[in-house]
Amino acid sequence: MEQLVFDPxxxxxxxxxxxxxxxLGYQIISRVPPLLHTPLMSATNALSAISVVGxxxxxxxxxxxxxxxxxxxxxxxxxxxxxxGGFLITDRMLKMFKREIPSKPAKKGSGK
Amino acid sequence: MNLIEFTYLAASxxxxxxxxxxxxxxxxxxxxxxxxxxMTAAIVGTLFKPEIVTYQWIWIGLLVGGAIGAAMSIxxxxxxxxxxxxxxxxxxxxxxxxxxxxxxxxxxxxxxRVKVGALGFEIMLGCLTFTGSLIAFGKLYGAIxxxxxxxxxxxxxxxxLLAVMIGCFLYLVYDSSAxxxxxxxxxxxxxxxxxxxxxxxxxxxxVVMSLLNSYAGLAAAATGFVLGNNVLIIAGTLDGFSGFIxxxxxxxxxxxxxxxxxxxxxxxxxxxxxxxxxxxMREVSLEDVATQxxxxxxxxxxxxxxxxxxxxxxxxxxLSNLLEGRGVTVKFGIHPVAGRMPGHMNVLxxxxxxxxxxxxxxxxxxxxxxxxxxxxxxxxxxxxxxDARDNPKSPIAGMPIIEVDRARSVVVLKRGKxxxxxxxENPLFFKPVTGMLYGDAKSSLTSLAQAVQEV
Numbered sequence: 383m384e385q386l387v388f389d390p391x392x393x394x395x396x397x398x399x400x401x402x403x404x405x406l407g408y409q410i411i412s413r414v415p416p417l418l419h420t421p422l423m424s425a426t427n428a429l430s431a432i433s434v435v436g437x438x439x440x441x442x443x444x445x446x447x448x449x450x451x452x453x454x455x456x457x458x459x460x461x462x463x464x465x466x467g468g469f470l471i472t473d474r475m476l477k478m479f480k481r482e483i484p485s486k487p488a489k490k491g492s493g494k
Numbered sequence: 495m496n497l498i499e500f501t502y503l504a505a506s507x508x509x510x511x512x513x514x515x516x517x518x519x520x521x522x523x524x525x526x527x528x529x530x531x532x533m534t535a536a537i538v539g540t541l542f543k544p545e546i547v548t549y550q551w552i553w554i555g556l557l558v559g560g561a562i563g564a565a566m567s568i569x570x571x572x573x574x575x576x577x578x579x580x581x582x583x584x585x586x587x588x589x590x591x592x593x594x595x596x597x598x599x600x601x602x603x604x605x606x607r608v609k610v611g612a613l614g615f616e617i618m619l620g621c622l623t624f625t626g627s628l629i630a631f632g633k634l635y636g637a638i639x640x641x642x643x644x645x646x647x648x649x650x651x652x653x654x655l656l657a658v659m660i661g662c663f664l665y666l667v668y669d670s671s672a673x674x675x676x677x678x679x680x681x682x683x684x685x686x687x688x689x690x691x692x693x694x695x696x697x698x699x700x701v702v703m704s705l706l707n708s709y710a711g712l713a714a715a716a717t718g719f720v721l722g723n724n725v726l727i728i729a730g731t732l733d734g735f736s737g738f739i740x741x742x743x744x745x746x747x748x749x750x751x752x753x754x755x756x757x758x759x760x761x762x763x764x765x766x767x768x769x770x771x772x773x774x775m776r777e778v779s780l781e782d783v784a785t786q787x788x789x790x791x792x793x794x795x796x797x798x799x800x801x802x803x804x805x806x807x808x809x810x811x812x813l814s815n816l817l818e819g820r821g822v823t824v825k826f827g828i829h830p831v832a833g834r835m836p837g838h839m840n841v842l843x844x845x846x847x848x849x850x851x852x853x854x855x856x857x858x859x860x861x862x863x864x865x866x867x868x869x870x871x872x873x874x875x876x877x878x879x880x881d882a883r884d885n886p887k888s889p890i891a892g893m894p895i896i897e898v899d900r901a902r903s904v905v906v907l908k909r910g911k912x913x914x915x916x917x918x919e920n921p922l923f924f925k926p927v928t929g930m931l932y933g934d935a936k937s938s939l940t941s942l943a944q945a946v947q948e949v
Contacts, residue, residue, distance in 0.1 A: 387606030388722070396719055396727060403728045406510060407735035413517040416743075416830055416855055419837030420575060422516055422736060423707055425526060427582045429509055430714040430733035432533065435502075435540045436593040436721050441555055442546035450596040455551040457596075461589035462559030463566070464582050465537075469530045471567035471578065476526065478844040479519045481851050 421475045428468025434461035501539030502725040508532025509729055513736075519850060536725055572845045573802050576703065576834040577634045583706045584627035590713035591620025595680065597720055603671030610670040612719035614663040614679065619713040621683030622690060627706050629691040630699065634834055640696030649757050652689050655682055694755065697799075697876065699834040701744045701755045708737025740836050747830035747856075749882075749892035775911070778929030780938070783868075783905050784945030787813075790867035792823040794859060796896050797839050798832045800873010800909065800935055807846035809939035810872065814848065816946050826852050827859035827869075827896045829877035860897050869901035871922075873908070873935050879920045889918065904928040907935045 388396075414422050440454025508528045515525015541552070570578050594616040598605070605613065632638035645651075662679035666672055694702050711733025718726030745752055787793055795810060814824040826848065832839045840853055854862070863869060871878050878898045881888040898904050904927050911932070922928055931938055 386601055386604050386609065388608040392722060393608055396722070396724065399724050399727050400715065400719075400731055403731035404735055407513075407732040408739065410510070410513050410517065411732075411736045411739050414513075415517070415519075416828070416837060417840045417850055417853060418516055418519060418522060419740060420579075420835060420841045421522065421526075421837070422513075423579055423703070423740065423836060424582070425512065425516060425529065426707065426711060426733040426736040427579065427586060428533070429512075429529060429729045430586050430711045431589065432505075432536060432726055432729040433586070433590045433593055433714045433717050435536055435723060435726060436597075436717050437555075437589055438537070438540045438552055439543055439545055439721075440593055440596045441551045442548055444545075444547050445596075445600055447599050450600050451551060453592045453596040453599070455555050457589040457592035458552060458555030459559040459562070460585040460592075462556050463563040464586050464589070465533055465563065466560040467563030467567045467578075468582060469526060469533070470564060471570070471575075472526050473523060474567060475572075475575075475841055475844070476519070476523045478841070478847075479522070480844070480847070480849050481519070482849050483847055 417479070418476075421472050424468050424475070425472045428465055428472065431461045431464035431468060434458060434465055437461050498539045498542055501535045502723065505532035505536035505539075506725050506728045508535070509725075509732065513732060572841060573805055575841055576699065576838060577631055579703060579835055580627050580631035580634055580706070583703070583710045584624050584631065586710040587620045587623035587627060587706075587713055590616055590710070590717050591624060591680075591683075593717055594620060594720065598676055602673065602676075605670050607667055607670065609720055611667050612716050614666055616713050616716035616720055617676075617680050618659060618663065618683045619709045619716065621680055622687035623706050623709040623713060625684045625687030626691045626702075627687075627710075629688055630702055630706060633691070633696060634699065638692075642695045643692040648689075648693060652686070652757075655686055655689065658682060659686060690756070693757075696834065697831075698748075698755050700831045700836050700838075701741050701748075701752070703835045704737050704741035704744055705752075705756075706737070708734050708741060711735070711737055744831055744836060747894060748890070749894065773924040775923050775930050776926075776928065778905065778931055780931065780941055780945050783929065783931055784942055784949055786868050786903060786905070787817060787822070787870075787942070788820060788946050788949040790817075790822050792825070792862075792866045793817055794825045794827050794863060794866045794869045794898070794901065795872060796827045796829070796832075796869060796874050796878055796898055797843070797872045798829075798874020798877060799834060799838075800875075800907070802833055802838065802842055802873075804873060804909075804935035806872060806936040806939055807842040807848075809936045809943065810843070811846040811848050813939050813943040813946065814852075816943055820946075824852060825854050825859060825862065825866075827854055827856065827863075827898075829856050829874070829896050832874055832877050856894060856896055860900075863897055863900040866901040867903060869898035869904045871898055871904065871906045872939070875920055876918065878922055879918065880922050880925075881918070881920070884921075898922065899925055899927060902927070905931055907931050907933070907938050909934060 437457035512529025515521040659682040662675040715730025882893040
């Protein structure tokens with residue numbers, strides 16, 4: 383059963399995690415080149431859909447109110463849209479970034 | 495139980511590796527594979543939690559959501575990327591908000607003060623990001639007009655609303671059983687999201703998108719505090735910071751403060767100091783431009799949102815291929831806020847098979863422009879407006895620009911003689927080096943390619 387009141391030690395540990403993640407995030411993300419800013423946004427979007435973890439529990443556990451299960455169900459849908467959609471579209475984008483195009487593609491009669 | 499915690503730890507590490515991969519285009523796909531594996535691990539781990547008793551809604555939810563997500567990402571055209579991103583901010587925020595609402599409905603007053611505090615953040619950020627992102631989607635999609643929507647006393651009204659919402663939040667922390675305070679806070683969050691985004695003009699969308707990205711992440715992180723789950727805190731914080739860094743970068747690229755973007759209602763303001771640039775715009779013929787391009791040593795293309803709306807990225811690629819075939823050095827100069835979201839232009843050009851070694855950032859391309867024979871501006875306006883550099887009274891004074899006017903010759907592809915989204919006059923169009931080529935960017939570029947072949 384999850385804890386309803388924060389144990390102060392757990393709270394402290396969570397704050398540590400938050401602070402370190404913030405620092406690490408700052409360090410990594412400021413190195414992402416502007417070239418990849420759109421994929422970065424869709425990738426982090428997929429990551430933040432990790433709230434699906436909470437939604438799954440909400441949709442599957444024994445709730446006091448039926449409405450909680452329904453809210454959880456809708457949350458599972460919207461979070462998994464982001465998980466699947468976010469990773470797929472990020473990959474679709476990243477696939478397009480190429481340093482050089484291997485040998486001039488003879489496309490639609492371009493060139494001579 | 496411990497095994498589940500372990501999957502969360504593995505997921506957190508894989509997420510960080512995933513983002514690390516994004517620091518270079520060559521490692522990016524591998525990185526994202528890591529992150530996706532982490533996500534799968536976290537989801538599978540959660541399914542084994544002992545609290546879960548019925549799986550029916552879980553499977554249906556995962557299947558339905560997964561199918562919608564897959565369909566959206568497979569069939570959505572790349573030009574719709576800003577809209578898709580706005581929608582996904584909305585979904586992410588909605589998920590966090592709903593989990594929070596259900597958590598309160600279940601435990602309400604039994605929650606300790608710290609948890610209620612975290613829950614409050616989750617609800618406020620989740621709700622306002624949800625509606626705010628929907629409005630942003632509407633603006634990008636064109637369902638809501640892109641110009642700022644303002645009314646008298648707007649900022650005062652918004653501030654009051656925000657104050658009441660925070661008041662409810664504080665009261666809730668004091669007395670967690672006050673359900674009225676909770677639901678008032680929630681409703682105000684939904685309203686505030688709408689009010690926050692409607693006064694923001696389309697040209698400022700990159701900042702708004704980044705901010706909403708940040709809020710959606712922080713809402714997820716707050717969920718982590720409520721549920722006492724570290725992987726949520728880590729992933730949410732990474733997202734929150736990513737969005738925050740992007741919005742700071744975007745603001746810097748416009749030389750504006752966050753406050754000015756959010757509350758300035760930019761673009762609705764009457765131009766007081768700007769109208770000075772007058773003179774004759776010089777129209778040039780297609781053949782003229784084709785000859786210039788064909789005999790140039792170096793050509794720089796500067797794309798803007800107009801390239802996206804005209805879907806002209808393939809036509810640009812075609813033209814640049816031809817020029818390269820003739821031995822012309824072709825480069826693309828990309829302003830950080832060109833388009834409607836960070837990196838918008840890069841994605842479109844990559845889609846059209848432009849190798850990223852040809853894409854140059856603003857600071858890299860500017861020193862190069864004085865050695866450039868022809869700079870071709872495709873549907874960009876404010877990002878090449880020399881007023882930002884020369885006229886301290888201009889509303890965009892101080893904004894770093896791509897200095898195309900330093901090139902020997904400038905060609906501006908423009909749909910009509912109207913002003914840009916910000917409503918500012920652009921003196922670039924009146925300079926002697928500048929030639930205007932009116933018409934739809936895509937067909938202009940296609941005809942240019944043909945004309946170049948005939949030179």
